[in-house]
Amino acid sequence: MEEKKIPYKIYLDESEMPKQWYNLRADMKTKPAPLLNPATLQPLKAEELAPIFCEELVKQELDEDTKFIDIPEEILDFYKMYRPAPLVRAYYLEKALGTPAKIYYKFEGNNTSGSHKLNSAIAQAYYAKKQGLKGVTTETGAGQWGTALSMACSYFGLDCKVFMVKCSYEQKPFRREVMRTYGADVTPSPSENTEIGKKILAEHPGTTGSLGCAISEAVEVATTNEGYRYVLGSVLNQVLLHQSIIGLETKIALDKYDIKPDIIIGCAGGGSNLGGLISPFMGEKLRGEADYRIIAVEPASCPSFTRGKFAYDFADTGMICPLAKMYTLGSGFIPSANHAGGLRFHGMSSTLSQLYHDKYMEAVAVEQTAVFDAATQFARVEGILPAPESSHAIRVAIDEALKCKETGEEKTIVFGLTGTGYFDMYAYQSFNDGKMGDYIPTDEELAVGFAGLPKVDL
């Protein structure tokens, strides 16, 4: 059988780049459950969300019907700065594994933020600018989202206030400096700048902070300062919408060479990358036009899909956010030692949760050392040092390729390589020194998180 010669990297021309985002929810028969007001337990209306989020983004958040949404010119322009992202044929990895499988990865790390987060950051900054706002606030843990947002705000001349989890602020000074270089105001959280921060510091002196606490501070600053709104880099429907650019580009690139994937793999923290990567493929699956195995990969230390409950929960530890129905470990669950900061979240996108619940996708949990094994192997043969988050997908892509080696099947595997690990070298160091451990929460530990789930009976 003659095979069309596939280049190492498939780049789209500017003219081939998508001009619209794809709203996966429009093709879902069972829509994701609505966000609830935690006080009334009623679905949140646009006007309730408007004091927190930008108007246009609220519309996108609540829109379950519009299938394609035009990407504004200004955003398309910015996308051209670092997109299209290449779809890479992992010839070297295939050779190293000795597998008959064909492996592709969509590489989103070729921009200074180092990850796919920029795709949504620029969209959110654009709508904030369009609304005439002065600036936006957000939280960041690992720092990729904060960096992306700093870059986006710098481009539109918006003020950008980032609350960075204190332990990350101290352990990742380089991330902090990149944000400052882009003009962002970076505050270690908890801080004395907010009421909630002061309260937390009074109750827990010496705390090194948490994502939940940083969210609370960012929301407080957004809602108490004229001309500010809060933005979030994952979990939300609007984020998945913007990130659909990943999957759309991937699909166009594959179609150009008549490649049909068998398996699509993405790492999953809040779902921003996974949701974006799979969207057009999941769309085909929902419409019955094609079938794919779709695999979400999560850390064994924070296994929301594989061991969580499908329930209404808060997105933040401070319990000030709306309630979302999702696979969750409980907002009180504290994910422990796990270097993939971007995956250290107790919940999951409602859209992906519904799809998982309806069995349109699978989920696998992998352990940290196995992930860094895969990361190192990948780095050595493919020449890209991957982010710990992305390496979860690499791990499972390698595992699936090795299964093909056993069975002799020539499956086509596509995975999302969300970013680079240049700011994660402490994690690599701990792996290189043989000091990295694995951590799997016990059932008892999970029970504590579940016990804190809000009692919502719908």
Added chain:
Amino acid sequence: MEEKKIPYKIYLDESEMPKQWYNLRADMKTKPAPLLNPATLQPLKAEELAPIFCEELVKQELDEDTKFIDIPEEILDFYKMYRPAPLVRAYYLEKALGTPAKIYYKFEGNNTSGSHKLNSAIAQAYYAKKQGLKGVTTETGAGQWGTALSMACSYFGLDCKVFMVKCSYEQKPFRREVMRTYGADVTPSPSENTEIGKKILAEHPGTTGSLGCAISEAVEVATTNEGYRYVLGSVLNQVLLHQSIIGLETKIALDKYDIKPDIIIGCAGGGSNLGGLISPFMGEKLRGEADYRIIAVEPASCPSFTRGKFAYDFADTGMICPLAKMYTLGSGFIPSANHAGGLRFHGMSSTLSQLYHDKYMEAVAVEQTAVFDAATQFARVEGILPAPESSHAIRVAIDEALKCKETGEEKTIVFGLTGTGYFDMYAYQSFNDGKMGDYIPTDEELAVGFAGLPKVDL
């Protein structure tokens, strides 16, 4: 006048990528002066270089006649992993500057080593492997070359011993970890592992090392261990040959869109990037087929072109290397506080030195804070956080573009963006904190370096 629409990024297809390196020396009427044996002051012969360097690389080093040299298949394969590098139209920078100039940059930072160094590292590793060697040794300062060599050696299964200047080893732990992740053996220099290292430590207890000392240790290990050779990432003719890929790709991309540059700008430390970027353009200039302004940019703190002497000198502080005729500040000159580690070298490629001496190119020295000003401006509008080295070229590209703004000239400016600054955040931090200073050596300080020049009268 109708202008052909230039995309933001020009990527070559795999089929358009160069298959040969270009040896600029073949087109030089006045060839660069030969390397001399410091003992006999006679031109070095291949057999004298063979104990230090790989055979094929010695041939390339001494070859002044062959214009094009085939790039071996194995190297072309590796190049496909991260090349072609994009030629980017700096639309955003042009807009921010309000200049009628058209600015392009060749971006070499989209690989894990973070710079163009990989282009020569893979070639040198390939020839070492072909010769059946066990491994190679080298020194690294800023760490880009060491990282590139680690990646290349990992690909060919070669042992890689890197002597990293001790202060960098301690200040850049992340660089070190990237090298370790690629399996390299990284030793802080001076070390107790070599005779010269022990001697230096005995004479200067507590020294934090220097590039010259690290070179001496790497050469000692290469020459006293069976199956090892020494490799170097800049200065040498062979390196310029491999780096010609940068310029060749740039020229093909420009030709595709009928773009004729007026000014070509590159930063210059030892000359690896500058020599590679300008090679095909300089070739046309030497052959009288075209004219370009070619500008080398160096730090004011280490101004070999603009304030150095054109003389025979050692490439290393330990004075164990061959003598090269070049613009030099003297091997005893200690470049002080300057964050662009890759430009902190007292000498310059002999080939570029000859061309500068023969007035085929200009040179400009720029101060550090002005460089970081340019770097920050560039990062904010073009979305790439540049390496301090590369930012020297950005500074002058911006200056030339601003001159065009004054005169209204629509000049086309091309510069080399050699790499990213992700491992240089301490430097950015010092700039962000307003703590960065400038340093220009006095004539008296330079006189000390000149006084140590070897007495070679030819």
